Amino acid sequence: MIKNLIFDFGDIFINLDKPATARELEKLGITDFTPEMVEKNQAYEKGLMNTEDFVDFYYTKFPNTTKEGLIEAWNAILLDFPTHRLEFIKQLAKDKKYHLLLLSNTNDLHISWIQQNWGMELYTEFVACFEQFYLSHEMNLRKPDATIYEFVVRENDLKPSETLFIDDTKENTDSAENLGIHVWNLIPGEEDVIDLFTLKKSLF
Template identity: 30%
Template structure:
């Protein structure tokens, strides 16, 4: 009987320790398409029509061109990337300025989601993980302020790594002093979520703000954290 009780207590203790170890401690968020989103697509649609592109091809042109990828990794400045865009479009500096303004005109910061993250901050490590160009930190500090919602902010251009490279997930986990199973990651790209899941991070594919907040809350409550 004593031996059985000892075994039972050891089993309970090990499982309790495992449960405690697997508590959610960190919630990591993407920026573009999640916290900062295009809510009004009309400016980009008008821009695409003006330059003979579809919305999809224009996005690919801006984000996935050679210079766009270099800017994402911080190998060139954002201004150099836009200069390349202007060169390919064969437009002057004034037309390029208008292109840039129209491209971002429909984007807005989700204040409700930002406030939700701020409410998590006292009890969890909140982090930002973004594939972004060199002006991103400045944007989130000044024109669309939400950088204060995060303990840690990692921008691809500052570290020379980009999602879905496992190295950038491992980097932010180290900065947050978190194990993969202790972290949640919210992103709007399937490939980025799949990469996080492979490392053991709890990935949530962003569809809308209400869904993301509900899913994060459910994971936190289910983990026994808080």
């Protein structure tokens, strides 16, 4: 029986336009991510680079851009937060039937944008729904590395067989499933987290 629910953030609660950053960077003349750029992106997501160094890396590499333009392109992926999803997680938190955790690959620029765009009152209200609110850049870990799931399970004394992880990226759910955690690889645009207990009723 499921006792613990671990949610991803992007495309589970907040809507994303995943191609948007590449599309906006292309307008700035950045047409491809080299292996070095991918490495820097992942390091930033793990909090191993600060925002200033991260933006400086791209600006040095592409001096015809502006730092403001780079930041806007980086944040272009972030869209709206539908109210019905906030109400869903608030009700779950109120019911106290499950341990609720959030586990997100993210970075300081994205979280800062969300805090500004939503306002701190709404952001704080959302965070308060979860017993733990894990962000990759604060943990120095990222999905799909097994170590991030092992950390969450260990730190919260969770049994994988009693835990469901919900994420829109198959690579991430596959990694969690390999550790015995139940998973839902949610398909954005076709499924919605608010239908959890209908679509995954066999687990409850």
